[in-house]
Amino acid sequence: MATFVLVHAAWFGGWCWRRLAPRLRAAGHDVLTPTLTGLGERAHLLDHGIDLLTHVEDVVNVLVYEDLDRVVLVGSSSAGMVITGVADRVPERVAELAYVDAFVPEDGQSLFDLIGPEHRAAMEELVATEGDGWLLPRFAPPPWEEILPRLWEITDPAELAWLVPRLRATPVGHFTRALRLGDPAARAPTRSYVRCVRFPHAGLDRFAERARESADWRHRTLDCSHIPHVTCPRELAAVLLELVPSDRAGVPAGR
Numbered sequence: 001m002a003t004f005v006l007v008h009a010a011w012f013g014g015w016c017w018r019r020l021a022p023r024l025r026a027a028g029h030d031v032l033t034p035t036l037t038g039l040g041e042r043a044h045l046l047d048h049g050i051d052l053l054t055h056v057e058d059v060v061n062v063l064v065y066e067d068l069d070r071v072v073l074v075g076s077s078s079a080g081m082v083i084t085g086v087a088d089r090v091p092e093r094v095a096e097l098a099y100v101d102a103f104v105p106e107d108g109q110s111l112f113d114l115i116g117p118e119h120r121a122a123m124e125e126l127v128a129t130e131g132d133g134w135l136l137p138r139f140a141p142p143p144w145e146e147i148l149p150r151l152w153e154i155t156d157p158a159e160l161a162w163l164v165p166r167l168r169a170t171p172v173g174h175f176t177r178a179l180r181l182g183d184p185a186a187r188a189p190t191r192s193y194v195r196c197v198r199f200p201h202a203g204l205d206r207f208a209e210r211a212r213e214s215a216d217w218r219h220r221t222l223d224c225s226h227i228p229h230v231t232c233p234r235e236l237a238a239v240l241l242e243l244v245p246s247d248r249a250g251v252p253a254g255r
Helices: 021-026 040-045 053-063 080-089 115-130 144-154 159-165 201-212 232-240
Strands: 003-007 031-033 073-075 094-100 190-196 217-222
Touching: 003 021, 003 053, 003 094, 021 159, 021 232, 053 080, 080 094, 094 115, 144 159, 190 201, 201 217, 217 232
Parallel strands: 003 031, 003 073, 073 094, 094 190, 190 217
Antiparallel strands: none
């Protein structure tokens, strides 16, 4: 049995894994789906001071207080920043890092450093005009009802009715705060990159290519859009189950 800790991206919450998590549990594994501060059911905690380090601490505390060891830590999209920070903080508790169409930072980088100047400028404009200077309501000028069908291939009215009301503006500190990372040798021993090829993104392509060419990474592709845990959970579950370490992953610490 392994323990999967699934970390959602900006705007989402732990609720977004509800189609994926049962498939991992059905295969005999434990699954935790924490919600980052200020989002999802924790939206009532939204505050100016929340940033990327807050969200790293959210997940670190789950691992520590749940007494988890050697987890499979999965991050979607911007949560690649979060899981990188978590593995740097508590490397002894992480067996596998799985980046699902996610950003992979180096020391000193923020998410805004990775998304490119054009996307960054559009996001900063949204923060200034619609987010009171500290919230990012979405990642592009169109409303979610236009973004989800066009970029994420979600067209079912029932799915849109489920997703759109649950998406929340995210503190811009999630995007602007840089990660300070320690010794790379102390990080999780295994890393994997899962690229969703139906979502065009030059930056994500670079991360995937780097993983493909590195002996230190495993690389997989999915014929899916950017949020496969919603659009193709069966296929994503199959890939994640391949990544389960064979040596007691996810058992409580100290056993």
